[in-house]
Amino acid sequence: MHKRLSLLLALPLTLSLSGCFDDDDDNDVEDMPDQENVAPEAISESFTTQVDTAFSEELTATDADGDALTYAVGEEPQQGTLELSDDGSFTYTPSEEVTGEDSFVYTVSDGVNDPVSATITITIEAQQVATSEYVRSAFNQAPTDEPLPVNGRELQQDVEDPDAFNDLIDQ
Incomplete structure (x- = not known):
């Protein structure tokens, strides 16, 4: 009877310890929950130029995931023209003899999330x-x-x- 009791005690202990040394690695990438891709962040900025004076700058946007970003014009400026490049650099040219304030909206996308937008405000000063x-x-x-x-x-x-x-x- 004593042998039978030790065998019954040894069997559950052996089964529970065998789970500690299995070859299943719980750190496999397949077993990890998918991390959510974070949307990029677009930064609103202000710039100043003088009448009839074009200027070039770069839009500021970041992506925490390191995804490649693409830029597009969301709303055109009303007091000038805008040329936007794929890399986020732009040239703004105010209309002739115009002073005051103008703005445009740009969007940035990481190709995964919905695009986000920001506003660029331009002050056109008298020369x-x-x-x-x-x-x-x-x-x-x-x-x-x-x-x-x-x-x-x-x-x-x-x-x-x-x-x-x-x-x-x-x-």
Whole structure:
């Protein structure tokens, strides 16, 4: 009877220990739950330029998973033109003689999640022009030249001598 009891005790102990040394690796990739792909993040930014002055920049977006990102225009600017490259670099050109604020919306996608968007705000400042330079340029134009633009310019008074333009008049 004593042999039978030890055999009955040894059998469950052997079975439970055999599970500790199985060849099934619980760290297999197939056994791991799928991790959810995280959507990219698009960053809204602000830039400043002067009237009639184009500029180039790069959109800022990140993806925590390291997925390749693609960029697209979501909403076009109203006061200028936009050229957007596949890598997120862009060139913005304000319309002629326009000042104020403009904006556009871009979207970025990682190819897995829905695209996300951000807004780029552009301030178009008036161009600072010295009065003496502007007057001389206007006076020396040929009759067939386009008139010098005035809109979007702030003429700064830099002439203190009342005879500063006598050389133009005496010609």
